[in-house]
Amino acid sequence: MGIISKIKDSRNRIVAEEEKMLLLLLFSLSLMLLALVFNSPREIGQGMWIIFKSKDNLITDYMALASPGAALFNAGIISMLSLYLIKRSGANLSGATLAAFFTMAGFAFFGKNLFNSLPITFGAYLYSRLVGVRFNTVILSAFYATGISPLITEIAFSLGFTPIKGIAYAYMVGIFIGLIFPLLSSRFLAFHQGYNLYNGGFTCGIIGMFSLGFLRMFGYNIDSVDIISTEYNLNLLLVLIGIFSTFLLVGLYQQNWSFREYEKLTKETGRLVTDFTNLYGFGLTLINMAIMGFISTAYVLLTGGSLNGPILGGIFTIVGFSAFGKHPRNTIPIFIGVYLALLLNIYNPRSTGSTLGALFGTTLAPVAGRYGPIAGIVTGFMHAGMVTNISYLHAGVNLYNNGFSGGFIAATLAPIFEVIEEVINEKKRKREVQS
Amino acid sequence: MKRREREKYKARKIIDELTGYLLRNNIKKLSIYLEIEEDRINISLWGQLTCTIPDLEDVIKLMNAKRVPEMEEYYEHLLGSGINANDMNLLGAMVDEASYELKEDRLEVRVTRFI
Structure with a gap:
């Protein structure tokens, strides 16, 4: 760490x-x-x-x-x-x-x-x-x-x-x-x-x-729903740009107009508990929040998604957790992994549900931060499969469906990546001893 | 669980985390002292260093940073659970004061948590 x-x-x-x-x-x-x-x-x-x-x-x-x-x-x-x-x-x-x-x-x-x-x-x-x-x-x-x-x-x-x-x-x-x-x-x-x-x-x-x-x-059933808007893209984009630009400017002001230590921040694993405000100060944290806001918005637009209420929710959640573990280095591999899965699977990669899977899939950012980008891509890919399958269990009454899925993915993959890392490190050590 | 019992539990978790940290840094012959008073918990761990601990100063600084009560109830169970990872950020959020003393190869780390 x-x-x-x-x-x-x-x-x-x-x-x-x-x-x-x-x-x-x-x-x-x-x-x-x-x-x-x-x-x-x-x-x-x-x-x-x-x-x-x-x-x-x-x-x-x-x-x-x-x-x-x-x-x-x-x-x-x-x-x-x-x-x-x-x-x-x-x-x-x-x-x-x-x-x-x-x-x-x-x-x-x-x-x-x-x-x-x-x-x-x-x-x-x-x-x-x-x-x-x-x-x-x-x-x-x-x-x-x-x-x-x-x-x-x-x-x-x-x-x-x-x-x-x-x-x-x-x-x-x-x-x-x-x-x-x-x-x-x-x-x-x-x-x-x-x-x-x-x-x-x-x-x-x-x-x-x-x-x-x-x-x-007892015979009561609750059905999932799908009520989604698609017509406010430009207006909401302007709102987001305004908010994240303000965060960036305030952060830069507090950091004396520099990105000092930002590279170091992006080397944190992000595993709970990684409080950037304590480790790097509020200014740099705010800069990270703004950068992550821009990256998340770019992901939505580049993959053909629409800006709407749930997507704004996804983006704001990423922005919030960019004070508490998320940064470009540990979230982008997750985005790539989820998007790869969406390109290959039966779901529409542009749908709001799919885009939410990618945004909230960054709940698993610490896996990418700890075990590297390839592990992050694999994790994102697995998450895309899990998150679409698990909502039946709670019929959508749990708004944090990705956090539910993420718990199972992290609990399954982290120990496997741990063992793989140990095997690789052991082989490296043996090679060093031999040479 | 009553407040006093909760504090005892937190003391155990703090000791778990510090023990893990020192063992990961190859300390030998580790001893632990725990004292629970009315208004504070005092913990000391001491042992024999086999190599320098590069981030010790930083960890002590982190533990002297301000307490973060909102993290305690929510994240306390993580403390001491990492096999190859530290939770020093969390430890720093749960203790008030920390110091260390190094005499030759004997290291003592002292931590206080006010109740």
């Missing part, structure tokens, strides 16, 4: 926390203001109502379901609420928190909203009170657990209960999931040894799998 290259002193840290908070606040506000560019306040209000009461399991693009304005406004509200909880709980804006924050913002374009997320977050808060730990120690669980939020909407509105009964049952389930999530998520890390960055996705996948098994056993 790459050991620390730069530790800021405590005074710098406090300043950086305020600057980070301000930047995230501006990001959240800009999402809300951008909503007004696309739709009128009235249309946004109507769209939000549709978002609250509609099914939102995979893949439900809020831009197609409601309107682009409503989707952006929803993402802005979820971002603001997340920021409020971070501030209120006293959590640091570390790489881990930045990753969780952008994951919250991203998935608010396709599946998360206040109605279906709040009970889960409240459950995690209850857990912290019951166990007697501060809420800031479970804030990541409180955020990541909302990956299962479509289950809440399903129980509330789609299983045939009266609205009051439905909402009551749904909220009880949501609070229960929030309560157990912190216990499960940290233990599941041992399964993939930190090589699957979206550990929350693996945990939500297991919970989703149990939930669907239970519901199906």
Whole structure:
């Protein structure tokens, strides 16, 4: 692993926390203001109502379901609420928190909203009170657990209960999931040894799998959906360019207009836990987030994909995890591997589902970072097969389907690559001794 | 699990990680001291160095960096689990103070976590 290259002193840290908070606040506000560019306040209000009461399991693009304005406004509200909880709980804006924050913002374009997320977050808060730990120690669980939020909407509105009964049952389930999530998520890390960055996705996948098994056993079924927009490419591209350019400029300003140590950052494996804000400072982290945002957007456009809610979610999640493990060197091999599989398999490589498989497939970036680009390409290829096959288990109520798949891929491939690496190293050692 | 018990568990994980780190760096005759007080956990590990540890200074610096409570509950089970990999980033997020002393080939690493 790459050991620390730069530790800021405590005074710098406090300043950086305020600057980070301000930047995230501006990001959240800009999402809300951008909503007004696309739709009128009235249309946004109507769209939000549709978002609250509609099914939102995979893949439900809020831009197609409601309107682009409503989707952006929803993402802005979820971002603001997340920021409020971070501030209120006293959590640091570390790489881990930045990753969780952008994951919250991203998935608010396709599946998360206040109605279906709040009970889960409240459950995690209850857990912290019951166990007697501060809420800031479970804030990541409180955020990541909302990956299962479509289950809440399903129980509330789609299983045939009266609205009051439905909402009551749904909220009880949501609070229960929030309560157990912190216990499960940290233990599941041992399964993939930190090589699957979206550990929350693996945990939500297991919970989703149990939930669907239970519901199906009693005759309730949930179907996957496919509501996707394709007509906002140019507008959304401009939004993304604006956001990532701002990140790049702020990062460069904080780094005294240099990319110093960036090459070193890209040599980190990215395995959990690799907090770039701690290792390289916030400026360089922000530069990496911007670069990864541009690369992810380029991947979507170069492979013929469309920019829409879910794709924005994928890109923002990558941007967030670029503060916590991802960089060009460990993600591009995954992109190549997934795309190669898409060229050879039966699925349309341009479809939103396929593009999401590549974007979120970078959950496996640490495998490429640790074992090299060829291992990364093989991993991406395998992931493309797994991710398309596994969503039946939870019927799309787990929004982090790639994190679920990634857990199995990492747990299977990492030990194999470990042995291969040991054999190669042993042969090298023998050759050196002989010569 | 009660808070006190959780702290004992964290102490075990911290020792696991530090032990792994020192063993990977070929330390011999390793001894461990653990003290759990009301307000802090003190851990010391000492042993015989067989070669220099190139990143020791960096690891100590990392452990003196600010605590990151939000990582604790979520990632603590990773600590000490890596066979060929370190989790020093995580260790740094979970301890408050660290120092080391090197006298000839005897290395002692001291770590404190405030409760």
